[in-house]
Amino acid sequence: MKVACVGGGPAGLYLSILLKLRDPSHDITVHERDPEGSTYGGGVTYWRGLLDQLHAHDPVTARAIEESSVRWNEGVAHVRGRTTRRSGDTGHGIGRHRLLEILAGRARSLGVRLEFEHEIMPEKLPVADLVVAGDGVHSTLRTQYADHFGTRTRRGRNRYIWLGTSKVFDAFTFAFVETGHGWIWCYGYGFGPEGSTCVIECASETWTGLGLDTANEDDGVALLERIFAGVLDGHPLAGRSGADGGAEWRTFRTLTNRTWHRDNLVLVGDAAHTTHYSIGAGTTLALEDAIALAGALHEHAALPQALARYEQERKQALLSVQSAAHYSAEWYENLPRYIRLPPQVMFALLGQRHSPLLPYLPPQLYYRIDRAAGQVEALRRLKRRLGPKVARTVQARALASGK
Structure with a gap:
């Protein structure tokens, strides 16, 4: 089978690995529009369940990812000058650069062709038995056929920015700071000895009140460094490096599609679905898409049946995750409801933010x-x-x- 994966992210790369492992005769090319190694910086999170799946399907890749990851089993919340710690399940973090480096190296070793700085346009799809759209939330291939896919997006109310820091957090860290214009908070997690990811979020009113809507990137980052000086311990914040330019404030877009395939074109990862970053599941879901798609292609010789099976399986698996992500995002959008509670209560409810019952009690x-x-x-x-x-x-x- 000839396969063209459009987008060199985790889903496309891991799918190419799994297909080659099942049948080395597959002719697979991964097309990535950006230069190799130019992905934005920072890290991604995952949990033991994903690692177990990776070990089951390709122990070589799993070992390399595990060896390059950091671990934590505590959460820390800083609120109004008080610090609360809670034990929890073991989480893992790995630099996005390192993750893609591992996946690309493994794919090459199996005979997958990787073509960087090669953009695929919707009007000129590669000649292949299967074209996999793994080109992210802004997928040009999905956008071209948005009416067919039934693409819908819902924007969140809060503003957020994705930054990095040289501060290495030893636990998954939350810091909530009250300003004269409302609350602003960060999520911080380590991904290696070089640093951590730091996502900062606030209500739109706080964003404009602090002047972050009009500040240039350097001034905005400097202000955030002052606000979060206590948790950063003097370490700087840095914008995203890579082909997509610097850091910018966004509102999160929850994206869904009525169907995930059209003829021989199929969606994976963020091109098919997004879940709010506060549950840290994006990379896990992308890799699980690849596992499910590879399995369906192996079990069903006819492509239409394979793609239908893949879509059915993944949509069902996503129901609980998308629900958790929805309620998690709402928890932060309604932060004033919780922030004045005693710190231990507030942190406990932060851990329960996925609950569909919490908003109603x-x-x-x-x-x-x-x-x-x-x-x-x-x-x-x-x-x-x-x-x-x-x-x-x-x-x-x-x-x-x-x-």
């Missing part, structure tokens, strides 16, 4: 219910763990006493 009531449910579940786990041991002890004592 008073926060303190939800917190008490959640704690009570957690205590009940802890007792159940203790019972399951100790029950057999207690039963054996009672039985042994009964036998010893002759009863």
